[in-house]
Amino acid sequence: MNKLLASIVPAAMALVIGAGYAFAASYPINKPHEVDWSFAGPFGTYDKGQLQRGLKIYVEACSACHSMDLVAFRTLEDLGYSEGQLKTLAANYEVEDGPNDEGEMFTRTAVLSDYFPSPFPNQEAAAYANNGAAPPDFSLLAKARYVERGFPQFVFDIFTGYNESGPNYIYSLLTGYQEPPAGVEVPEGTYYNPYFIAGPALAMAPPLSDGLVTYDDGTPETVEQYAKDVAAFMMWAAEPHMEERKQTGFMVIIFLAIFASLMFLTKKSVFASKEH
Amino acid sequence: MSSDHSTYQPTSGVGKWIDSRLPLPRLVHDSFVSYPVPRNLNYAYTFGGILMVMLVVQILTGIVLAMHYAADTAIAFESVEKIMRDVNSGWLLRYMHANGASFFFVAVYLHIARGMYYGSYKAPREVLWILGVVILLLMMATAFMGYVLPWGQMSFWGATVITGFFTAFPGIGEPIQQLLLGGFAVDNPTLNRFFSLHYLLPFMIAGVVILHVWALHVTGQTNPTGVEVKTKTDTVPFTPYATVKDALAISIFLMVFAYFIFFMPNFLGHADNYIPADPLKTPAHIVPEWYFLPFYAILRAITFNIGPIDSKLGGVLAMFGSIAVLFVLPWLDTSKVRSAVYRPWYKLFFWIFVANAIFLGWLGAKPAEGAYTIMAQIGTLYYFGFFLVILPVLGLIETPKRLPNSITEAVLAKKGGSGGAATAAASSENRG
Numbered sequence: 001m002n003k004l005l006a007s008i009v010p011a012a013m014a015l016v017i018g019a020g021y022a023f024a025a026s027y028p029i030n031k032p033h034e035v036d037w038s039f040a041g042p043f044g045t046y047d048k049g050q051l052q053r054g055l056k057i058y059v060e061a062c063s064a065c066h067s068m069d070l071v072a073f074r075t076l077e078d079l080g081y082s083e084g085q086l087k088t089l090a091a092n093y094e095v096e097d098g099p100n101d102e103g104e105m106f107t108r109t110a111v112l113s114d115y116f117p118s119p120f121p122n123q124e125a126a127a128y129a130n131n132g133a134a135p136p137d138f139s140l141l142a143k144a145r146y147v148e149r150g151f152p153q154f155v156f157d158i159f160t161g162y163n164e165s166g167p168n169y170i171y172s173l174l175t176g177y178q179e180p181p182a183g184v185e186v187p188e189g190t191y192y193n194p195y196f197i198a199g200p201a202l203a204m205a206p207p208l209s210d211g212l213v214t215y216d217d218g219t220p221e222t223v224e225q226y227a228k229d230v231a232a233f234m235m236w237a238a239e240p241h242m243e244e245r246k247q248t249g250f251m252v253i254i255f256l257a258i259f260a261s262l263m264f265l266t267k268k269s270v271f272a273s274k275e276h
Numbered sequence: 277m278s279s280d281h282s283t284y285q286p287t288s289g290v291g292k293w294i295d296s297r298l299p300l301p302r303l304v305h306d307s308f309v310s311y312p313v314p315r316n317l318n319y320a321y322t323f324g325g326i327l328m329v330m331l332v333v334q335i336l337t338g339i340v341l342a343m344h345y346a347a348d349t350a351i352a353f354e355s356v357e358k359i360m361r362d363v364n365s366g367w368l369l370r371y372m373h374a375n376g377a378s379f380f381f382v383a384v385y386l387h388i389a390r391g392m393y394y395g396s397y398k399a400p401r402e403v404l405w406i407l408g409v410v411i412l413l414l415m416m417a418t419a420f421m422g423y424v425l426p427w428g429q430m431s432f433w434g435a436t437v438i439t440g441f442f443t444a445f446p447g448i449g450e451p452i453q454q455l456l457l458g459g460f461a462v463d464n465p466t467l468n469r470f471f472s473l474h475y476l477l478p479f480m481i482a483g484v485v486i487l488h489v490w491a492l493h494v495t496g497q498t499n500p501t502g503v504e505v506k507t508k509t510d511t512v513p514f515t516p517y518a519t520v521k522d523a524l525a526i527s528i529f530l531m532v533f534a535y536f537i538f539f540m541p542n543f544l545g546h547a548d549n550y551i552p553a554d555p556l557k558t559p560a561h562i563v564p565e566w567y568f569l570p571f572y573a574i575l576r577a578i579t580f581n582i583g584p585i586d587s588k589l590g591g592v593l594a595m596f597g598s599i600a601v602l603f604v605l606p607w608l609d610t611s612k613v614r615s616a617v618y619r620p621w622y623k624l625f626f627w628i629f630v631a632n633a634i635f636l637g638w639l640g641a642k643p644a645e646g647a648y649t650i651m652a653q654i655g656t657l658y659y660f661g662f663f664l665v666i667l668p669v670l671g672l673i674e675t676p677k678r679l680p681n682s683i684t685e686a687v688l689a690k691k692g693g694s695g696g697a698a699t700a701a702a703s704s705e706n707r708g
Contacts, residue, residue, distance in 0.1 A: 042539050070357050136551075140357070146547035151638070161539050166547070198560065238550070241360075241367045248368070249538020256534060260527035267520045274512060275691045276315045 029194035032147050032165070032172035035228060039235060040164050042250065045243050046236050048080040053215060054233020055079060057226050058138065060213050065130060067118035070139035071237050074112040078240060086112055093117050131189045133203040142166035142231070142238040147197060166238065167231040169197065174227035177206040283310045307493055312511035313518045314499035316687050320394070321497065322525035323387035325518075329526055330380040331485065335478050337373040345425065347471035349464045352427035353552045371541040377419050378544045379533045381567035384412060392605075393626055395614030396498045402606040404491040409602045411484050416568070416599075418477040421470040423565055424462075428549030433562045435462045435470070441575075444589040461555070501686045502614025503679055510683040569640030570633050574598050574659065576644040577652035594656060601663045608663050610671030618677040625666050632658045 038047040055076065058068065073090040077083070090110040095117050098105035110117065120126035126134040146165045149157060176195035186192045190201035208223045215221055236242075284305040286292045295302055344363050346355040359366035388408070391397055397405035420438060424431045439462065442453040458465025496505055505511055536543065544566060548559050564572050578591035585593070616623040636655045642648045680686035
């Protein structure tokens with residue numbers, strides 16, 4: 001609950017630099033939009049078509065800068081691809097392997113058990129190529145971003161089962177680039193975005209534009225649609241077992257409800273003859 | 277455990293043979309079957325059983341998680357994600373364990389509140405109470421170290437902040453901190469020793485729980501009236517009465533627990549812990565887990581120097597003091613009446629104490645500045661004032677309501693509807 005309560009806490013023991021704290025108090029400027037996700041709620045499931053489109057956006061528009069270290073090609077079967085299709089996809093990538101029997105590292109074509117290779121050899125290279133700010137890894141981003149909801153909203157969130165803060169944030173950020181309002185100075189090399197969680201502007205240039213990625217299923221090729229699809233894909237990447245979790249949970253709750261009812265009746269009959 | 281109520285009669289030859297050599301079946305029978313409990317226990321008394329279940333859940337899930345976890349800063353974060361993605365039902369184990377810690381604390385805080393409300397800490401149950409506070413301290417240490425293991429941003433920076441508390445103590449502070457960390461900063465040695473201790477402490481908790489239950493079975497349970505058991509009609513056997521009531525409460529508690537595991541698994545955690553630890557990047561807000569927030573507020577409320585004690589040391593002392601004061605609670609409360617049911621003023625101050633604890637928790641998540649600091653100082657003042665001033669004084673000046681002569685009288689008066697003022701008040705508390 002701390003993440004919900006803790007909208008603006010400075011670190012104890014002078015661990016937070018003063019400036020960082022002062023800024024942190026009022027961002028993001030705008031609250032994220034609340035998108036109607038197919039995976040929301042206790043019975044929500046991923047829309048496979050949407051995940052496939054999201055993957056396409058990641059591959060074509062994001063993967064040049066953003067790694068996705070924790071996602072293996074084999075796991076993309078969840079998106080509805082066949083093994084053959086995934087082998088073809090993996091074959092587009094080169095990964096480093098070795099050492100071979102001569103002690104040399106070598107590159108080879110990726111196979112299903114490989115993970116998406118990183119676009120940069122290390123964090124430093126990623127930061128150097130991107131104006132000092134290394135692009136974050138995609139694997140867990142949808143769970144690693146949370147915009148404070150405030151009291152009493154975070155209490156209601158328990159009952160409505162609100163878990164979509166991450167994808168809502170990603171969608172809002174991707175669609176939120178705009179001209180800075182009059183009088184607002186944006187540092188050079190950054191782009192104004194009132195949905196950015198840590199300041200008025202971020203180092204990432206607007207990554208999407210209408211028609212950037214071709215969809216072959218007739219879905220509109222707009223920034224808004226792209227943002228939705230890639231955010232949904234990132235939610236899957238961060239929480240690949242969500243559907244299994246919710247299905248198991250439903251059965252567990254049903255079981256416990258029946259068990260508790262039986263315990264209630266047993267308790268009633270045990271105590272029936274005893275004033276207590 | 278006391279054998280005066282022992283009704284165990286081994287029937288088989290093997291049973292008799294065992295009973296005359298190692299009467300373990302007799303011990304279990306006497307402790308959990310024929311053991312007499314007050315007949316008027318309400319649902320507030322079920323949290324002991326719930327806590328027992330939670331300890332077992334944590335140990336079992338923890339042992340399996342430890343088979344897959346690697347305590348090395350280079351791979352700890354990925355090993356946790358491996359559990360989440362590739363280990364069979366790994367996501368379930370980890371979400372059970374992480375949310376289990378939170379629900380362990382939910383149950384223990386309710387258990388402690390019940391003890392305070394019904395005066396369970398008073399003679400002759402002081403040792404029972406103190407053992408409980410020891411368990412609370414062990415739980416806090418275990419939870420803190422467990423939170424460091426996933427090696428996310430909050431793990432790393434939480435560990436840095438909390439071990440930093442020790443540097444407030446002059447002279448011995450820094451050596452203690454370096455001993456805890458295994459170096460000058462949170463790093464691989466810290467993670468390794470925290471993992472080792474995180475595995476050890478739950479078994480120490482289990483050991484103290486045995487002492488806690490032993491002490492309980494020596495003195496017997498309290499009950500909502502606070503009147504001691506006097507005759508056999510005041511009690512019912514543990515099985516089936518307490519067993520079935522505990523079973524019902526446990527299943528309802530597990531339902532709420534399951535809702536969080538399966539439908540809100542990350543609600544009680546911090547999003548930043550899904551970012552790998554980065555010693556060069558301080559998160560904008562470092563906050564402890566929710567169950568530490570009231571103590572965190574007390575820590576930060578001390579913003580002024582008191583004589584030779586600077587504000588940093590003062591804050592740390594206040595925080596440790598807020599737990600330490602619980603050890604002497606049995607001697608701070610001067611009232612001879614146990615239950616708040618018969619203490620109208622104590623009841624009022626108790627509920628203010630509860631509200632104040634929640635208030636401090638809210639403040640623990642707010643920035644320590646301006647009005648928040650003043651509110652935290654007021655909250656801290658009430659926290660300590662409750663124990664150090666209100667409890668000792670109230671016992672001397674408060675006029676309690678008339679106590680029932682026995683548990684049976686209280687129960688029958690409630691059912692008969694002919695009780696006086698005292699028993700009428702009691703009835704509203706005894707439902708269940």
